[in-house]
Amino acid sequence: MTKPVVIAGAGLCGTLLAVRLAQRGFEVELFESRPDMRRADISAGRSINLALSDRGLRALRMVGLEEAVARELIPMRGRLIHPESGDPVFQSYSGRQGEHIHSVSRGGLNMALLDAADDLPHLNVHFETTCTGVDLESATARFHEHATGESYTVEGCVVIGADGAHSAVRQAMLNQAPRLRFDYRLDWLSHGYKELTFPPAPGGAYALEKNALHIWPRGGFMMIALPNPGGSFTVTLFLPFEGENGFEAMTDGPSVRAYFNRWFPDALGLIPDLEDHYFQHPVSSLGTVRCHPWTAYGKSLLLGDAAHAIVPFYGQGMNCAFEDCVVFDECMDEFGDDWLRLFQRVQALRKPNADAIASLAVENFLEMRDHVANPVFMKKRRLETLLENRFTDYFSKYSLVTFREDVSYALAQTLGNAQDAFLMDLCRGDTAPEDMDLQEVMTRIRMHTAHLRQSL
C-alpha cells in the first residue's frame, strides 16, 4: 500500500495544495484542528475578508476554481483615502484598465476549496483533528481527534505543514533546531489590530463606496475597511498598543466614543452600538515569522504561513501562500515525487520571495500609516498613475507585487524600491506631475533601472 501525502492544515494553503495533489493522482490525507466550517457555525471568519490579487487568482486557475470564485469577488479599484478633514480622495491602484484587487470572504473561499476536495476520491479531510507532533525523519504525524479523545499516528510518504503561523510541523523542526541548524525569527510590530464591522445601510446598500479599499491614515495609526457581499464592510483598526492614541487609551465606552469622534468621525455613524461592538472584539498582535530550512530529511516541507507568516499590509499573505502551491506544482513537473529534490527546489525558489514580501509588508505598513496622506507621496502616486496610463512598461511597486504574477516578489521589491526612491526625489520639487515631461521621466526611469528591468 502506498503511503499518503499527509498535509497538516485545511486552511486556504493546505486545502489548495491537497486538491492539486489529489488532481495529480496522489493519495492525500488532510488534517484540520477546527470543525468543518460548512457545517459548524463558526461566526468568526465568516465576515472576514481578504484581498485576492493576481498571484492568488493564478493558483485558483491551476485547480480549476477561478470561474466559480470570480462570481463572489468584489473588485476594489483603488484606495479611498479618508483624511482627517476634507473630502475623501481616490487613489487608483493602477493607471491601467482591469488592474485591480478583489475583496473575498476567507470562509467562502476556504469552503469552495473544501467542496472541490470532496469531489476528489483520493483525498480525505479530517476535521477537529489536531496535529500534536511530527517525527520528521519517518514522516509520521501524531493527531488528536477531538470527538473521540483518541490519539493516533499517520505515516505518510511525506508530511507537509500548511498549518499556519503556529505550525506544529515547524515546531517539530524547532525542537531539532541545533541538528537541523534551523534558523528562526519572530518579530512583532508595536501595533495590534481589532476587527469591527460597518453593517449594511438600509436596504442592503453600501454605506461607503463599494469598489474601494478604504483607509483612514492618521500618521502613526490607521483604520481600513474592505467590502463584503451584502453591503457590510469588515473594518480593521491598526493602533499602537501603548500611548495616548493606542488601544490602552480606550478603557471604557466614553473613551472609545471620544477616540472615534476625534479621529474617525465619519465612521461614528456607521457603527451602531460602537461601545459594545468595540469591547466584544479582541486586540490581536501582528507578527512576522521567518525560518530556514523549510524542509527536513526530504520528508517534510513547510508552506504558507507555517513557513512565512507575514503582516497583512500588502494584502499578500494568502496570495503568497497560493503562489507557494503554484511553484510546488510547477516543480513537480520536473521532479515528480522525488520529494527530497522537489522540496529543496521549492525552498530555493520560494524562500527569497517569502523574505521579500515579508519585508514589503512591514514597509507598506509604514507607508499606509504615515505616508498615504503625505503630499509628496500623493504626488508620486498621481505621477505613477500617469506613467502607468501612458507607458505599457511602467509598473509601480504596488503593481509589480499585485498584478505581475510573472515577476517574483524579490524582483518587485528591488525594482519597486529603486523606482520609488527616484520618483519621490522628483516629487519633492515644485512641478506638479501633470506638468512633467512624462516621456523624459520614463526615459530616466528606464535608464536608472535598466539592470533590473532586463528580466521583466
Add this chain to the structure above:
Amino acid sequence: MTKPVVIAGAGLCGTLLAVRLAQRGFEVELFESRPDMRRADISAGRSINLALSDRGLRALRMVGLEEAVARELIPMRGRLIHPESGDPVFQSYSGRQGEHIHSVSRGGLNMALLDAADDLPHLNVHFETTCTGVDLESATARFHEHATGESYTVEGCVVIGADGAHSAVRQAMLNQAPRLRFDYRLDWLSHGYKELTFPPAPGGAYALEKNALHIWPRGGFMMIALPNPGGSFTVTLFLPFEGENGFEAMTDGPSVRAYFNRWFPDALGLIPDLEDHYFQHPVSSLGTVRCHPWTAYGKSLLLGDAAHAIVPFYGQGMNCAFEDCVVFDECMDEFGDDWLRLFQRVQALRKPNADAIASLAVENFLEMRDHVANPVFMKKRRLETLLENRFTDYFSKYSLVTFREDVSYALAQTLGNAQDAFLMDLCRGDTAPEDMDLQEVMTRIRMHTAHLRQSL
C-alpha cells in the same frame, strides 16, 4: 512567610546571581537539572576551559571570589598563530603590561561558586531537578525531581531564568509570544565544533607554549587550543559541516589522519590515538539566540545565555553573563526589590550590549577564521600594539571588549569598528607600522573617533 527568589539554572550565571542575592539577604532557591558536579563524575565539562577576562573578574570580585579563583587561572598573553607553513607567530593581546586573558576551568569555576553558595544560609541548591515550565504571571515554576520522579511547583516572589541556551523560562515567554510580543531569533553558523585534547607532554609539561591561546587559522576554518592546569590543552576544531574541508569529509580513521596531516601537521604528534579520540567526540552546532523582552509581568527575568546565547569567538559568553549579574546588582542599589522596575532597568541596560557582543562574536569568528593570517591584518595588529604601547588612551576593539570592563560592549563595538576601518586602510599602504609616524596616526584616530571617545 516571604516567598523566595527562584532561580532556574545553577551554571555559572545562575549560581553567581544566587550567591549575590543571598549575600544581600534574599531567600534564594536555586534549581539545576544536572547532578552536583562536585559529587558526580561528570567527565564532560571537567576538561573544558573558558577565557575569563576583566568583565568576568569584576563579577567574581563582587562576590568576594576573585582571589580564590585567581590561583587557578592560566594567563594567556596573546594569540600564538600556527600558520600553514613556517614558524608560529605571537600576537600580543595588548601593547600594555598586565592586559591579558585567563584560561579557566568551567567546572572548577562553577564548583567554586557552588562552594560559596553552600556557605550562605538563605540559599538552597536543588540538583537533578529540572524546570519543566513556568507560570510567568504568578512566578510559579514547575520542577521534576529526578531521584523521586516527583513533580512539584515553587512559587517565588520572582523567577529568574539563568538556565542557558535552551532556557525553560524563555520557552514560557515564547509560549506567550503574541501576548508578550516576544521577539525571538535563532541563527546558526554554517560551522560546527568538536572538542579534542592535547594531553600533557612527559613529566606534565606543556607541549606548546603555556601562556597563549593557540590558533591554526586556515582560511575558511580553524583549530584553537587553550591550556589547562596540569599540562593538557583543550582543543576545538571549528569546521564547516559540509564541503571538502568540512566535518562530513572525515568519515573514517584514515580520512581523519589525512585531514590533520594536510592542515594541522604540527598537531598530529600531540594527539595519541587521534582516530579513536576524534570519533569519541560529537560535532555540535553554534547558534546565537536573541530575544526581547527579557522580562514579563515584573515577575520573571532572563539572564546570561537564556537571554543572549552567543557564539564563542570573542571569549565573552561567560564574561557577558557575569556582567549581567554585576549590572543587576548595581540596579538593586537603586531599585531594591521593586522587581518590575529593576527588571526593566536591567533589560534596558543589558539588551543593547548583549546584541553588540552577539554581533562582535560572529564578526570575530570571521576574523579569526579568515584574517588572522592575512598580511594587512597582521600589520594592523602590530600597529595597534605599537599604539597601545605608546598611548595610554588607545585601546583596540579587542582591548575595549576584553580589558575595559568600564566600557559597554555597544560602545566597544562602535568605537572599535571605526578604529578598525581607519587602521586597515592605513595598513593597505606600503609603509610598515614600525616606520609610521605614530603621533600623527594617533592624532588622526583621536579626530576620527572624537564623538565616540567622549565617554571613554
